[in-house]
Amino acid sequence: MYRFSYSEILEDAPQLARERERMAFDRALHLLRTVEARGERGAERTAAIAFVQDLWNVLLSDLLDPENALPEALRSDLVSIGAWTMGEVGEALRAPERSLAALIEVNTSIRDGLQ
Structure with a gap:
């Protein structure tokens, strides 16, 4: 399987790349x-937070x-x-009672900015 770098995909189809980001x-x-x-506190919450962490790992790698x-x-x-998101993700993983509202708000703003 051939793998493209994120920047190659963005070069070839910027609209498609933005749609995938959204x-x-x-x-x-x-x-x-x-x-x-x-009010999840277990594996489902951890998986949701890990998805955000993985998403930002990819984005940060490309941004850098x-x-x-x-x-x-x-x-x-x-x-x-x-960087803020990754810190917030770490805190949310360490403290299961921590609200995810700030992560939701910030990531909603970023998503909305892609349109």
């Missing part, structure tokens, strides 16, 4: 909202790539948001 954020938000609404074509200021802002 879909990934939609999935993450659905998972977070579901476990928050149910020197070949990323986004304007430097935007990249810097997104890296800061990603």
Whole structure:
């Protein structure tokens, strides 16, 4: 199986890449909202948080790539948001009683900005 780098996909089809990003954020938000609404404290909550963590790992890797074509200021802002998200994810994993509202709010804003 041939694997493309994220930047190659973005170059070839920027609209498709943005749609995939929106879909990934939609999935993450659905998972977070579901476990928050149910008051989940177990494996389902951990899986939802891990999905957000994985999503931001991919995004941060791309944002830190020197070949990323986004304007430097935007990249810097997104890296800061990603760093905050990763910290919040860590706190949410350590404290099952912690609300996911801030993660939901920030990731909703990022998802909405992709449109």
